[in-house]
Amino acid sequence: MPGQDIKLTSTSYIVLGLIDLRGPSTPYDLKGLLEQSVANFWPVPHTTFYAEPDRLAGAGYLTIDQEQGGRRRKTYEITPAGTDALRTWVQTAEASSPVMHDEGMLLVFLGADPEPVNRARIVWHTEKLTELEGYLDRQVKANGPAGVIRSLIAGTMYHRMCIEMHEKLLALSDASAE
Amino acid sequence: MPGQDIKLTSTSYIVLGLIDLRGPSTPYDLKGLLEQSVANFWPVPHTTFYAEPDRLAGAGYLTIDQEQGGRRRKTYEITPAGTDALRTWVQTAEASSPVMHDEGMLLVFLGADPEPVNRARIVWHTEKLTELEGYLDRQVKANGPAGVIRSLIAGTMYHRMCIEMHEKLLALSDASAE
DNA sequence: ATTGCACCGTTCGATCCGCACCGTATGCTC
DNA sequence: GAGCATACGGTGCGGATCGAACGGTGCAAT
Incomplete structure (x- = not known):
């Protein structure tokens, strides 16, 4: 059951998609992957990116598993609601027109x-x-x-x-x- | 003599450049031109754009000539300081890398x-x-x-x-x- | 003379995002 | 084994930005 419902942005789907590809991940893991892939055609500032997993977890699209000692890293895993939202978006979304900054x-x-x-x-x-x-x-x-x-x-x-x-x-x- | 000195952004140079190309202009004139040219490779939201001429005038890069009656349109004209700043930038600036949003x-x-x-x-x-x-x-x-x-x-x-x-x-x- | 529409911007509030910082671990040096 | 540098893994803050919405002006047609 979702907590709050939130508006899912393209950043949300990126986070969901990367976790879906990679399995359970920490935000830092995702950031590395992001920079080698999505950032080349859809830039996301890291502050925005880091804020997203918690939002998604709060709404039930991800679960959190936090390390007890040390760095207390949080590992996020996608829920069925998460894969659902992702698949739906990927199959139905219309891409907005490309925009260049040159x-x-x-x-x-x-x-x-x-x-x-x-x-x-x-x-x-x-x-x-x-x-x-x-x-x-x-x-x-x-x-x-x-x-x-x-x-x-x-x-x-x-x-x-x-x-x-x-x-x-x-x-x-x-x-x-x- | 410039009033305040301000930081010139790429938006500033666009405004200066368009006035330089077109001669004395109102912001609305410039906006039309912008949309048919610069916006294709360097988008500028119109709120940002409309705010710029006054900033530039305040710093001495443009002069303002305001209609007395009716709509009180403001027509902006470039000053020598303006063309100077523009030329210098165009000749010395290094272009940042292109960025795609797709x-x-x-x-x-x-x-x-x-x-x-x-x-x-x-x-x-x-x-x-x-x-x-x-x-x-x-x-x-x-x-x-x-x-x-x-x-x-x-x-x-x-x-x-x-x-x-x-x-x-x-x-x-x-x-x-x- | 009123409606309707294109012109010509401005305001406002939410969002964004970059700078700067900060605790944690892992060497590496002496 | 103590101290220091460096990479890891983020967070907080405050100004910049940007889009939705609004609002006045002129003009043409009814």
């Missing part, structure tokens, strides 16, 4: 030299690509969850396309510079 | 069927593409500012690549469905 584009818009911006972006996307390829490799080897693998495939594809795009843009400005 | 990816990560997500994305990017192509066309015909045109070229290229990507992803899931 300061480089802003600089270009305002008249900055596009070349250094494009170069910096290529470096950044290349690093991200390497990082995600690493995760993907591990997930495939470990036969990880289909959704996780799909999101990693999409992520690597995305960064490759961005690199290509910035290279094209560089070529364009080279061409017009002559 | 709920569709989150759904896929959590196990949702990727097909409807990809389809919805294709629709959305196609609409955006059409919109930006319209702006680009107008800017080119009107011989608009180089930065504005460059950002529109990048934008259209970006949405085209996204469409391609989602089509590839659809093809992938089709293939594995058999």
